[in-house]
Amino acid sequence: xxxxxxxxxxxxxxxxxxxxxxxxxxxxxxxxxxxxxxxxxxxxxxxxxxxxxxxxxxxxxxxxxxxxxxxxxxxxxxxxxxxxxxxxxxxxxxxxxxxxxxxxxxxxxxxxxxxxxxxxxxxxxxxxxxxxxxxxxxxxxxxxxxxxxxxxxxxxxxxxxxxxxxxxxxxxxxxxxxxxxxxxxxxxxxxxxxxxxxxxxxxxxxxxxxxxxxxxxxxxxxxxxxxxxxxxxxxxxxxxxxxxxxxxxxxxxxxxxxxxxxxxxxxxxxxxxxxxxxxxxxxxxxxxxxxxxxxxxxxxxxxxxxxxxxxx
Amino acid sequence: xxxxxxxxxxxxxxxxxxxxxxxxxxxxxxxxxxxxxxxxxxxxxxxxxxxxxxxxxxxxxxxxxxxxxxxxxxxxxxxxxxxxxxxxxxxxxxxxxxxxxxxxxxxxxxxxxxxxxxxxxxxxxxxxxxxxxxxxxxxxxxxxxxxxxxxxxxxxxxxxxxxxxxxxxxxxxxxxxxxxxxxxx
Numbered sequence: 001x002x003x004x005x006x007x008x009x010x011x012x013x014x015x016x017x018x019x020x021x022x023x024x025x026x027x028x029x030x031x032x033x034x035x036x037x038x039x040x041x042x043x044x045x046x047x048x049x050x051x052x053x054x055x056x057x058x059x060x061x062x063x064x065x066x067x068x069x070x071x072x073x074x075x076x077x078x079x080x081x082x083x084x085x086x087x088x089x090x091x092x093x094x095x096x097x098x099x100x101x102x103x104x105x106x107x108x109x110x111x112x113x114x115x116x117x118x119x120x121x122x123x124x125x126x127x128x129x130x131x132x133x134x135x136x137x138x139x140x141x142x143x144x145x146x147x148x149x150x151x152x153x154x155x156x157x158x159x160x161x162x163x164x165x166x167x168x169x170x171x172x173x174x175x176x177x178x179x180x181x182x183x184x185x186x187x188x189x190x191x192x193x194x195x196x197x198x199x200x201x202x203x204x205x206x207x208x209x210x211x212x213x214x215x216x217x218x219x220x221x222x223x224x225x226x227x228x229x230x231x232x233x234x235x236x237x238x239x240x241x242x243x244x245x246x247x248x249x250x251x252x253x254x255x256x257x258x259x260x261x262x263x264x265x266x267x268x269x270x271x272x273x274x275x276x277x278x279x280x281x282x283x284x285x286x287x288x289x290x291x292x293x294x295x296x297x298x299x300x301x302x303x304x305x306x307x308x309x310x311x312x
Numbered sequence: 313x314x315x316x317x318x319x320x321x322x323x324x325x326x327x328x329x330x331x332x333x334x335x336x337x338x339x340x341x342x343x344x345x346x347x348x349x350x351x352x353x354x355x356x357x358x359x360x361x362x363x364x365x366x367x368x369x370x371x372x373x374x375x376x377x378x379x380x381x382x383x384x385x386x387x388x389x390x391x392x393x394x395x396x397x398x399x400x401x402x403x404x405x406x407x408x409x410x411x412x413x414x415x416x417x418x419x420x421x422x423x424x425x426x427x428x429x430x431x432x433x434x435x436x437x438x439x440x441x442x443x444x445x446x447x448x449x450x451x452x453x454x455x456x457x458x459x460x461x462x463x464x465x466x467x468x469x470x471x472x473x474x475x476x477x478x479x480x481x482x483x484x485x486x487x488x489x490x491x492x493x494x495x496x497x
Contacts, residue, residue, distance in 0.1 A: 006394050006395055028397065029397075029398070032381070032383070032384070032398040032400075032401075035400070035401055036384065036401075039401075039403075039434060039435070040406065040434065040435060040436070041433075041434035041435070043434070044384035044385060045384070045385060045430065046384045046385075046389050049390075304384075304395075305395060307389075307390060308389065308390060308392075308394075308395035309395075310390060311390055311391065312389075312390040312391050
């Protein structure tokens with residue numbers, strides 16, 4: 001039986017805190033869990049003695065369901081917390097909320113929070129393992145891992161592939177985590193969008209910048225299309241969604257005009273007709289639904305590997 | 313690396329495999345409604361060999377053949393210093409109402425077989441499960457699990473380590489007994 005090294009970290013707070021070896025270990029484990037998800041009984045008993053609390057202080061459909069499904073497939077006990085129906089509305093602090101939950105013998109926390117650094121802050125104050133499910137505009141590590149896993153599955157490898165991230169890069173935690181993850185795996189990364197939505201110093205992360213969507217898609221092997229994060233914008237960065245769609249929306253005519261077929265990704269939720277048209281989202285070049293399927297396997301791998309470093 | 317003591321090799325190794333195959337044929341005939349399932353990783357090396365010898369006797373035997381990995385079913389998860397890497401599971405059939413021959417190379421504490429039985433249950437409810445092993449370390453059991461077919465029986469202390477080597481990957485078919493697990497690495 002081959003032994004793997006445990007992850008180099010007790011938590012998954014962000015891609016910047018994990019090594020390329022950690023990423024490969026997660027991918028190899030996720031390959032096995034993807035096979036489990038195709039069995040008649042899609043469950044393994046590994047986490048039967050673990051309780052996981054899903055703390056979502058922000059709205060979520062995909063990520064919340066994906067984590068809950070991953071936990072249940074691993075036979076963990078799951079409790080769900082939603083900020084809007086909790087004592088947070090009565091003024092309870094994050095730390096008090098979490099410590100109350102941990103007092104009920106919860107072993108792991110999966111948290112989504114609107115404040116950047118919330119997961120890191122928590123990791124300094126509690127013993128339980130934490131998985132960051134998205135902290136404001138900072139990182140969304142599990143999304144980046146499932147995106148890279150999906151690229152690896154579709155194209156055979158991530159190394160030396162060219163990936164462009166299109167859209168509201170400035171407010172996107174998915175963009176930042178993807179940049180870190182893809183670079184750690186040896187890919188070339190570019191961003192594309194209106195200048196107002198591309199961070200001023202993004203080139204310092206080693207990424208190329210395109211302002212022209214056709215040039216960006218011509219350059220890349222994979223286009224990862226992001227939603228305009230209106231809920232995170234303090235001022236108007238674009239004249240209108242209609243204008244954004246005209247200049248940066250990805251449609252079939254644009255893809256057909258390229259010299260090669262590229263892969264299209266999107267972390268969801270999709271705003272059809274804005275950043276991506278239905279004829280692209282539902283086409284054979286899109287791996288959007290594969291990303292969702294892979295998300296469960298990748299999250300199972302992360303939970304399994306983090307739990308393995310917590311002795312029984 | 314300290315040398316292990318060879319306790320089965322050459323013609324005796326081959327005859328042991330053939331005897332096990334003939335025992336299976338005696339019990340299962342044409343292998344109708346029968347599945348052979350090898351436990352990853354090293355149990356699969358034995359099951360591959362068993363299947364190969366069976367087909368050399370009669371290529372029309374009707375069994376289904378699969379391989380199951382038990383890593384996610386182990387009872388020592390979170391009790392080891394480092395996690396184990398899972399191997400592939402290749403089970404493209406259900407075992408519902410089938411007779412199953414579960415195969416592992418060495419039967420030691422029985423915990424691997426327990427995990428294998430749980431994993432097998434996720435592919436249906438078998439009519440019957442029998443266990444075939446090349447080496448039965450009969451006095452080292454932690455659980456009440458016994459083989460139905462055993463190539464050889466070894467009486468060894470708990471710390472001793474038994475390793476089955478195969479021509480395909482280790483250049484020789486042989487069974488070795490080491491003082492402990494570390495001596496074998």
